[in-house]
Amino acid sequence: MATSEELHKRRVEAVARGVGSTIPAYVDRAGGGTITDVDGREWIDFAAGIAVTNVGNSAPRVVEAVRAQVERFTHTCFMVAPYESYVAVCEQLNALTPGGFGKRSALFNSGAEAVENAVKIARHATGRPAVVVFDHAYHGRTNLTMALTAKNMPYKHRFGPFAGEVYRVPMSYPLRDGGLDGATAAARSIEMIEKQVGAENVAALLIEPIQGEGGFVVPAQGFLPALREWATAAGVVFVADEIQTGFCRTGDWFACEHEGVEPDLITLAKGIAGGLPLAAVTGRADLMDAVHVGGLGGTYGGNPIACAAALASMETMRELDLAAAARRIGAVMGERLRAIAAGDPRVVEVRGRGAMLAMEIVVPGTLTPDPAATAAISAACHAAGLLTLTCGTYGNVLRFLPPLAISDDELGRGLDILAAAFG
Ligand SMILES: *Cc1c(COP(=O)(O)O)cnc(C)c1O
Numbered sequence: 004m005a006t007s008e009e010l011h012k013r014r015v016e017a018v019a020r021g022v023g024s025t026i027p028a029y030v031d032r033a034g035g036g037t038i039t040d041v042d043g044r045e046w047i048d049f050a051a052g053i054a055v056t057n058v059g060n061s062a063p064r065v066v067e068a069v070r071a072q073v074e075r076f077t078h079t080c081f082m083v084a085p086y087e088s089y090v091a092v093c094e095q096l097n098a099l100t101p102g103g104f105g106k107r108s109a110l111f112n113s114g115a116e117a118v119e120n121a122v123k124i125a126r127h128a129t130g131r132p133a134v135v136v137f138d139h140a141y142h143g144r145t146n147l148t149m150a151l152t153a154k155n156m157p158y159k160h161r162f163g164p165f166a167g168e169v170y171r172v173p174m175s176y177p178l179r180d181g182g183l184d185g186a187t188a189a190a191r192s193i194e195m196i197e198k199q200v201g202a203e204n205v206a207a208l209l210i211e212p213i214q215g216e217g218g219f220v221v222p223a224q225g226f227l228p229a230l231r232e233w234a235t236a237a238g239v240v241f242v243a244d245e246i247q248t249g250f251c252r253t254g255d256w257f258a259c260e261h262e263g264v265e266p267d268l269i270t271l272a273k274g275i276a277g278g279l280p281l282a283a284v285t286g287r288a289d290l291m292d293a294v295h296v297g298g299l300g301g302t303y304g305g306n307p308i309a310c311a312a313a314l315a316s317m318e319t320m321r322e323l324d325l326a327a328a329a330r331r332i333g334a335v336m337g338e339r340l341r342a343i344a345a346g347d348p349r350v351v352e353v354r355g356r357g358a359m360l361a362m363e364i365v366v367p368g369t370l371t372p373d374p375a376a377t378a379a380i381s382a383a384c385h386a387a388g389l390l391t392l393t394c395g396t397y398g399n400v401l402r403f404l405p406p407l408a409i410s411d412d413e414l415g416r417g418l419d420i421l422a423a424a425f426g
Pocket residue numbers: 112113114115116118141142143144211215216244245246247272273
């Protein structure tokens with residue numbers, strides 16, 4: 004087998020430079036909480052392919068379901084000749100997502116595509132043009148979703164012009180907004196919407212209940228419920244982007260449940276199908292069914308292999324109670340992260356929920372972000388066998404997203420490596 008170094012040489016000559024990788028190691032196999040490269044080196048996995056393999060890589064039920072489906076048929080296109088698994092995934096999403104009202108779902112391939120479709124549905128159902136998003140938001144890399152995403156480098160730089168009718172308002176970010184309480188932070192954002200956009204022009208308010216790429220920013224308690232209440236009164240479609248937070252990651256099936264918020268529409272992807280590409284919009288039946296027949300779809304949306312994997316993943320989450328696993332991981336990891344923070348003044352905050360935790364890194368004694376220190380700590384982790392990711396508008400947040408199937412031993416070894424990387 005070729006070595007990682009050899010494969011990297013080939014990659015540089017074959018793969019576009021714009022596609023980056025966190026580590027220059029080429030994967031041979033992965034499972035549970037580890038990734039092994041072609042040279043036999045092993046990494047404890049605190050990335051889960053960016054919150055995708057919540058059930059673990061090659062989880063047994065997923066492997067079996069995919070194998071069985073591949074042998075029956077690989078693709079017919081649901082818009083041409085439909086099949087049961089697509090319907091079954093929609094039934095489960097309608098039942099699992101928050102909100103006791105009638106729901107419908109539609110399936111797509113990627114998170115960005117789900118977000119695009121949620122905007123299409125909200126605009127169509129309301130007849131209004133504007134979409135409101137937040138500082139630090141991340142919603143994808145397609146043209147519309149680049150406009151919805153906040154950060155310029157690397158996501159938007161020189162890729163414009165961007166889609167119109169997108170308006171950005173402040174996020175509740177307690178560390179950096181002087182600790183505004185949720186209601187006050189929401190009132191600030193709402194006033195800006197009303198004065199600068201006009202509520203009657205707004206189709207959708209789109210928000211990540213805990214921000215992902217933007218820095219694992221957890222809004223102050225009460226922020227989401229206040230926005231939800233305002234949206235209802237203003238006839239604005241409240242869209243929760245749970246693409247990173249969903250499927251047991253935060254210790255509930257969906258992060259909105261933590262404060263009892265019921266979104267009108269939810270966008271889902273990442274953790275839904277154990278690593279196969281699948282995404283969904285789930286929400287109120289009247290909104291979802293407002294769109295004319297043929298108005299939603301795509302060649303591969305709800306591919307039968309991805310649907311089989313999603314059904315097996317959701318069954319795994321239920322049977323192994325991965326929401327409880329996320330809470331357990333969060334308790335163990337949180338304690339270790341806070342111990343590291345107590346001994347290192349560069350860590351200004353440990354935050355997140357369940358198995359979605361992060362540390363924000365600054366110049367000691369200030370709030371000045373320190374992306375160089377963040378990158379150095381992350382590189383030390385990679386060198387010592389722990390795969391970590393960074394995020395945040397300022398590139399100064401270390402984030403931890405282990406598979407929910409990680410063993411206690413792997414989790415402990417990963418945290419030991421992290422503690423040592425802080426030195
Ligand atoms: C990853 C992500 C997206 C985009 O999903 P893709 O599958 O990469 O298109 C959108 N929103 C959030 C919150 C995400 O984390």
